[in-house]
Amino acid sequence: MNLNNSNILITGAARGLGKAMALHLxxxxxxxxxxxxxxxALDLAVEECKALGVNAVALPTNVASEQDVEASITKAKEALGPLNGLVNNAGILKDGMLVKAKDGQVTGKLALSQWQSVIDVNLTGVFLCGREVAASMIESGSKGAIINIASISRAGNFGQTNYSAAKAGVVAMATTxxxxxxRYGIRGAAIxxxxxxxxxxxxxxxxxxxxMNQGIPAGRMGDPKEIAETVAFIFENDYFNGRVLELDGGLRI
Structure with missing residues (x-):
């Protein structure tokens, strides 16, 4: 896939990883x-993208809201044209132990609200955005890819029952x-x-x-640009499909 003149959506794009992806693309x-x-922050990120000579549009959206997502995809098509891809990057953290105990007595539990808020954004939001972009691409006959940003925490991580479950889920969705x-020329992948x-x-x-850096074999944390470059690689390589790329400097949880 040639990224030049393609139309790509990135969620969670106002700052951090999402903004780095948007700028690199x-x-x-x-x-x-x-x-x-x-x-x-969203408006400023859009202006930075426009300064690179491309069309960019702000799409204020609660990704956990079906109505918001549907409206934003419609707006995106009107502003950009037929869509060629999506990066599902939006996510939140609400860490907590499943159960806390002292001397055999339970002193705390992971709240349902902590579970649900992470699942709503990190899993349901990916489902909604992926579904609507896929439907739009099929209707327009455009080819491309949907990339879900997961985490090495998908294998399970201390204090992250909700986050780990969601990130395992987005990998499963990408392969599905x-x-x-x-058959429609749309690939699915995860990072x-x-x-x-x-x-x-x-x-x-x-x-x-x-x-923290000492625990990473590479001796440092990754740069957001390195994630962005990996996103571009997946879009540009038409044979990369149904797989997850771990980008962790050799760290394993």
């Missing part, structure tokens, strides 16, 4: 739809979609990042960051 000539909650949508430099990790104390 724009540098390659792709027109981009930036899906995120409304705010100044690869099988179902191939499972490890520890990546984001606003959250950059705000950590230097000693905490150093300790």
């Amino acid at each position: 724009a540098e390659k000539g792709a027109n981009v739809g930036l899906v995120d909650l409304a705010g100044e 979609w690869a099988k179902e949508l191939a 499972a990042p490890g520890m990546i430099e984001t606003e959250m990790t950059l705000s950590m104390k230097p000693e905490a960051r150093a300790k």
Whole structure:
């Protein structure tokens, strides 16, 4: 797939990984739809993409809302034209132990609200965006790919029952979609990042960051640009389908 003049949507695109993906795809000539909650950060990210000479549109969306997602896909088609792909990147964290106990007495449990909020955004949001973009691509006859951003936590991680379950689910969806949508020229794939430099990790104390880096065989956290380059690789390689790329510097959970 040639990214130049293609039309790609990225969720969670106002900052962090999503913004890095949007900018990198724009540098390659792709027109981009930036899906995120409304705010100044979203508008600024759109302007940065436009400055690279491509068409870009802000799509304020709650990805967990079916009505919001349907409306945003319609707006994206009107602003950009037939869609060629999607990066499902939006996600949240609500970490917590399944059960906390002391001296045989339960002192706390993972709240249903913590479970549900993560599942709503990280899993249901991926389903809704993937479904609507796939339907749009089939109707327009356009080919391309849907890429789900997972995590190496999909294998299970301490204190992340909700997040790990959701990230395992988005990988399962990507491989399922690869099988179902191939007949329409639509590929499905996933990327499972490890520890990546984001606003959250950059705000950590230097000693905490150093300790974290020591646990990564590569000796450092990944750069958001490295994830963005992997996204572009999957879009551009028409034979990459139904697989998950782990990008973690050798770290395994």
